[in-house]
Amino acid sequence: MSSTLIPTKARPGPVEKRLAFGYGRTLIVSRAALLAAASAVVAAFFGLFTSAAPLLPIVLLAIVLAAYGLLFILSPLLTQHWITRSRLILRQGWYFRAVVRFSEIEALTSASDVERQRVPLGINRPFGQPMLFVTGGRVNLVACRLRKPRRFWQAFGLSAREIVFDVDDRTRFLAAYDERQRLLPPVQSNRAYSDLRD
Numbered sequence: 001m002s003s004t005l006i007p008t009k010a011r012p013g014p015v016e017k018r019l020a021f022g023y024g025r026t027l028i029v030s031r032a033a034l035l036a037a038a039s040a041v042v043a044a045f046f047g048l049f050t051s052a053a054p055l056l057p058i059v060l061l062a063i064v065l066a067a068y069g070l071l072f073i074l075s076p077l078l079t080q081h082w083i084t085r086s087r088l089i090l091r092q093g094w095y096f097r098a099v100v101r102f103s104e105i106e107a108l109t110s111a112s113d114v115e116r117q118r119v120p121l122g123i124n125r126p127f128g129q130p131m132l133f134v135t136g137g138r139v140n141l142v143a144c145r146l147r148k149p150r151r152f153w154q155a156f157g158l159s160a161r162e163i164v165f166d167v168d169d170r171t172r173f174l175a176a177y178d179e180r181q182r183l184l185p186p187v188q189s190n191r192a193y194s195d196l197r198d
Contacts (some may be wrong), residue, residue: 019176020080023092024137024167027121031073039065053109071073071095076136081167083176086146090134092164096123096154098134098163102184104146107178111141111164125155126192132160 042061075093082089088100088108119125119141124133129150135141141164149159167173 015174017085020082021083021173023166024135024139024168025136028073028076028136030121032069035065035069035073062152075144081165081173082175083180085180088177090163091137092123092134096134098152100146100163102143102181104148104150105144105147106147107143108174109176110170111138111143114141114164123154125152125158125160130159130161132158132163134163134165139164140166140168142167142170143172 042065046058071094075095079091081091081095086102087100088105090096090098090100119135119138120133121135122133122136124135125131126133130149134150144163144165146161146163149161151157151159
């Protein structure tokens with residue numbers, strides 16, 4: 001009695017729940033230079049133009065400069081972009097976080113054509129174009145086109161149809177997204193908890 005083996009499709013192995021991707025540091029370097037210059041100007045002003053520097057203004061300015069450094073220089077060093085099994089989570093410091101479900105994404109592609117332009121750094125939504133920039137650098141840009149425009153309070157409530165951001169390894173990032181997109185089962189919009197897939 002002979003037995004016939006029926007070939008079966010190999011099931012893909014489990015994927016990591018979350019992958020982290022860093023982003024450029026050009027923005028942080030420029031902000032650190034700005035903070036150093038501002039601190040030097042303040043120190044020179046109080047050192048040269050006042051015989052007895054008042055303590056209260058110095059303390060207040062030191063608090064403002066320290067808060068700026070903590071929020072806009074240190075916090076971007078502590079955050080990364082994430083890809084989970086069903087979401088793209090974009091972060092820049094403690095002042096920007098956007099969660100985009102894969103079902104909201106129309107296309108996620110390389111934005112190498114945008115790199116040839118003067119790309120703004122930081123959180124920037126230029127007037128007249130439905131594009132939000134979340135950039136720490138001007139290379140390895142990725143464009144995330146949404147199915148519908150979405151408002152972002154970090155951009156003064158303006159809406160954007162496309163988000164342009166940078167990652168430290170664009171090839172690996174796009175491959176990770178494609179892998180998760182293929183493994184994701186189709187979700188029915190009228191099904192209960194259809195957006196909770198992690």
